[in-house]
Amino acid sequence: MSTLAGWGRLPEPGTEVLDEDLERLTEGAALTRGLGRSYGDSSLPASPGDRVAASRLATRILSFDPATGVMRAEAGLSLVDLIRLMLPRGWFPPVVPGTKYVTLGGMVASDVHGKNHHVEGCFGRHVRSLRVRLADNSIVSCDPATHADLFYGCIGGMGLLGHILEVEFVLHAVPSQWIWMERERVPDIDAYLASLERAAKTWPMTMGWIDCVNRGASMGRGVLMAGRWATREEAWAAPPKEKGDKALPVELPNWALNPVTAGLFNTAYYWMHMQRLVTKAVSPETFFFPLDAILDWNKGYGSRGFTQYQCVIPRAAGAPAVREFLDRLTTLGAASPLCVIKDCGPEGKGALSFPLEGTSIAVDMAVTADTQRVVDGLNEFLIPTGGRIYLTKDRFTRAEHFRAMEPRLPAFEALRAKWDPQRRLRSAQSRRLFGDKT
Amino acid sequence: MKVVVFGGTAGIGRAVAQQLAARGDRVCLLGRNEADLAKSVADLTARHPAQAPATSAICDLEKPETFASALDAADRALDGFEAVVVTAAMFATQDALEMDVELTRRLTTANYANTVTFCEHARKRLLARGGGWLTVVSSVAGDRGRKPVAIYGSSKAGLSTYLEALDHKFREQNLWVLCVKPGFAKTGMTAGINPPPFAGEPQQVARDIVRAMDAKKPLIYTPGIWRLVMLVIRHLPRLIMRKIGF
Numbered sequence: 182m183s184t185l186a187g188w189g190r191l192p193e194p195g196t197e198v199l200d201e202d203l204e205r206l207t208e209g210a211a212l213t214r215g216l217g218r219s220y221g222d223s224s225l226p227a228s229p230g231d232r233v234a235a236s237r238l239a240t241r242i243l244s245f246d247p248a249t250g251v252m253r254a255e256a257g258l259s260l261v262d263l264i265r266l267m268l269p270r271g272w273f274p275p276v277v278p279g280t281k282y283v284t285l286g287g288m289v290a291s292d293v294h295g296k297n298h299h300v301e302g303c304f305g306r307h308v309r310s311l312r313v314r315l316a317d318n319s320i321v322s323c324d325p326a327t328h329a330d331l332f333y334g335c336i337g338g339m340g341l342l343g344h345i346l347e348v349e350f351v352l353h354a355v356p357s358q359w360i361w362m363e364r365e366r367v368p369d370i371d372a373y374l375a376s377l378e379r380a381a382k383t384w385p386m387t388m389g390w391i392d393c394v395n396r397g398a399s400m401g402r403g404v405l406m407a408g409r410w411a412t413r414e415e416a417w418a419a420p421p422k423e424k425g426d427k428a429l430p431v432e433l434p435n436w437a438l439n440p441v442t443a444g445l446f447n448t449a450y451y452w453m454h455m456q457r458l459v460t461k462a463v464s465p466e467t468f469f470f471p472l473d474a475i476l477d478w479n480k481g482y483g484s485r486g487f488t489q490y491q492c493v494i495p496r497a498a499g500a501p502a503v504r505e506f507l508d509r510l511t512t513l514g515a516a517s518p519l520c521v522i523k524d525c526g527p528e529g530k531g532a533l534s535f536p537l538e539g540t541s542i543a544v545d546m547a548v549t550a551d552t553q554r555v556v557d558g559l560n561e562f563l564i565p566t567g568g569r570i571y572l573t574k575d576r577f578t579r580a581e582h583f584r585a586m587e588p589r590l591p592a593f594e595a596l597r598a599k600w601d602p603q604r605r606l607r608s609a610q611s612r613r614l615f616g617d618k619t
Numbered sequence: 620m621k622v623v624v625f626g627g628t629a630g631i632g633r634a635v636a637q638q639l640a641a642r643g644d645r646v647c648l649l650g651r652n653e654a655d656l657a658k659s660v661a662d663l664t665a666r667h668p669a670q671a672p673a674t675s676a677i678c679d680l681e682k683p684e685t686f687a688s689a690l691d692a693a694d695r696a697l698d699g700f701e702a703v704v705v706t707a708a709m710f711a712t713q714d715a716l717e718m719d720v721e722l723t724r725r726l727t728t729a730n731y732a733n734t735v736t737f738c739e740h741a742r743k744r745l746l747a748r749g750g751g752w753l754t755v756v757s758s759v760a761g762d763r764g765r766k767p768v769a770i771y772g773s774s775k776a777g778l779s780t781y782l783e784a785l786d787h788k789f790r791e792q793n794l795w796v797l798c799v800k801p802g803f804a805k806t807g808m809t810a811g812i813n814p815p816p817f818a819g820e821p822q823q824v825a826r827d828i829v830r831a832m833d834a835k836k837p838l839i840y841t842p843g844i845w846r847l848v849m850l851v852i853r854h855l856p857r858l859i860m861r862k863i864g865f
Contacts, residue, residue, distance in 0.1 A: 183813070198810055198811065199806075199807060199810040199811075200810050201629040201633065201806070202629070202655075202807065238629075238630075238806065238807055241658050241659060241661070242661070242665040242666060243658060243661050243662065244665060245665040245668075247668070252665075266666055
């Protein structure tokens with residue numbers, strides 16, 4: 182039986198259909214998926230017989246207006262293709278996630294956020310209009326004025342309101358092809374959070390990595406990065422070199438990543454940044470997509486697969502809650518080689534858009550018999566803080582936990598009842614979290 | 620270079636057209652659907668605004684009567700084309716073809732008789748202006764009679780043989796005929812089949828094609844590993860071919 186899997190490599194039975202013609206492809210489909218970079222089950226079929234439309238060949242740019250930066254393109258256009266084409270011409274998407282291997286449709290459905298969330302919001306904020314195939318197979322256009330509920334429902338709606346066929350969005354003019362970056366090594370979590378807050382006031386882009394394996398005084402020590410587009414004077418004269426990304430040639434054995442190696446990796450990464458403060462021009466690749474440098478890095482977790490737990494803890498809960506979360510994480514025994522912390526700005530208009538004002542924490546975990554218990558434990562801590570998880574990364578959250586953390590769920594269910602009363606559009610994730618019947 | 624791409628709205632043809640446009644070549648797309656052609660022209664224009672805009676003309680591989688007029692229109696649009704790339708073709712699985720004799724007739728006609736007819740139109744025009752490039756996508760499926768591609772493969776075998784002969788006959792007159800044999804390209808045409816090992820992405824296949832055109836090669840396998848795979852397959856004894864499902 183053939184299977185499909187997300188970035189976390191946990192498969193579900195099913196197959197995808199592929200074509201350049203996304204309109205034809207989505208007819209009668211239950212779900213559309215782009216490049217399969219969502220970690221969990223959001224791009225996987227609810228039932229093996231469901232038609233899953235793969236949009237990645239629908240890559241045409243339909244128009245671009247250099248006077249306004251407005252572009253219209255088919256939903257399968259990838260960010261890597263878009264950047265390769267537009268950055269040399271002085272344009273860049275206003276918001277990009279942590280990987281460039283995503284499609285426009287996926288960026289809308291996940292309402293992706295980036296390092297500049299506190300300034301620019303999510304990608305959805307920069308979308309002008311969408312062309313969508315509905316569950317009843319009709320095709321409609323929507324924007325903030327026409328079918329506004331559908332429009333905002335598709336933004337962050339995980340593909341459950343309609344198949345996104347075309348996306349019209351705004352690109353920003355950038356002064357150079359380089360990022361002016363400041364990188365600071367921070368000794369512990371309190372200093373880290375203080376630095377993060379300080380940086381957010383003066384830098385449009387911030388994010389950082391912290392050590393959440395080693396405990397005690399060094400808990401939460403990390404490396405904070407802040408950046409903005411370099412001016413022409415700061416930038417290197419030559420454009421950034423296009424690096425041939427290296428692929429991880431083999432799947433690593435399951436034991437390769439364990440608490441000991443994760444701890445060593447974290448210590449090594451911390452001390453790689455010997456200089457406390459570094460300021461320099463770096464390529465957007467290095468700044469925005471550091472992990473893309475190794476294609477298929479997800480194979481590093483071995484055949485067992487992995488998941489990411491990403492949540493946002495509201496500002497009101499404050500730094501103590503973040504500290505407690507990290508404590509909880511180590512107590513639960515989740516050894517994450519990678520923990521990313523950043524600031525989020527106010528909540529956007531997308532139906533189930535992830536960010537809200539607060540601190541976002543993302544930790545990777547190899548999947549073990551223990552993963553469900555760890556995710557449950559983290560969710561039980563998260564719910565009373567008023568925080569929530571990022572569906573695009575999720576595979577293990579329980580339906581009752583999600584309902585408890587998501588006050589917008591009834592409104593989203595009402596939207597589905599209006600635009601897809603039979604719930605024909607569904608995913609493995611909507612089966613798990615929203616109880617879609619198969 | 621001024622290039623006509625028949626089938627340039629999708630799959631390998633789209634990737635070839637994009638790569639040619641990216642390096643400054645002028646492109647005219649031929650295809651059967653006007654709206655689809657318009658989208659592909661818009662795509663090339665948006666990607667490469669500094670270039671002379673791409674153009675298009677209607678041409679349907681199942682309607683040979685459209686061939687001459689389409690090539691004439693392309694000739695006018697490009698002010699005399701220097702190269703013709705043919706990626707248009709039909710594909711169906713062996714199961715589908717065995718169940719539907721009419722589909723078999725259509726596919727073999729389109730992929731062999733009509734493609735050769737189109738090439739003849741193109742060849743004459745190119746030779747009349749002192750030569751040029753004629754690049755046609757055939758398939759590794761034509762290299763050997765194989766169970767899973769009996770009918771489709773035979774249409775490509777005929778095409779490959781024709782292209783080889785064209786190369787022998789007209790190379791002296793500066794006609795650079797290139798027969799492209801993709802192992803398998805992950806495009807809409809081959810959707811629904813589990814990609815075999817060494818399947819290629821359209822962009823990668825297109826890169827190989829453009830490079831081979833520049834080098835005036837008569838034949839390429841793409842991805843390159845298929846040259847070795849087919850070397851083995853071509854030499855397998857009949858007895859073994861009969862036993863295996865490949």
